[in-house]
Amino acid sequence: MPETKWQVTVDKDLCIGSGGCVLRAPDGFELDAARQSCARHEVMASSDAVLDAAENCPVEAISIVEEGSGTVVFPPED
Numbered sequence: 001m002p003e004t005k006w007q008v009t010v011d012k013d014l015c016i017g018s019g020g021c022v023l024r025a026p027d028g029f030e031l032d033a034a035r036q037s038c039a040r041h042e043v044m045a046s047s048d049a050v051l052d053a054a055e056n057c058p059v060e061a062i063s064i065v066e067e068g069s070g071t072v073v074f075p076p077e078d
């Protein structure tokens with residue numbers, strides 16, 4: 001079965017630089033010089049750590065979309 005790939009983005013207008021996502025998913029996120037988070041890769045393998053980081057971002061700045069299908073993984077749609 002092919003590995004699921006995610007497109008992960010951080011909304012820099014929302015990010016407050018808490019660093020939580022970097023601690024939870026160091027392979028997925030890094031802080032830039034302005035202490036704002038960005039995804040290490042535009043497309044990455046799906047991972048519990050990255051989803052955990054998105055779920056625990058205090059300002060819901062992280063979005064995850066499944067590559068190909070465009071299915072929204074996070075934030076959950078109402």
Ligand code: SF4
Pocket residue numbers: 010014015016017018019020021022036037053056057058059060061062
């Ligand atoms: S957890 Fe959210 S607010 Fe904190 S650095 Fe990551 S994206 Fe920014």
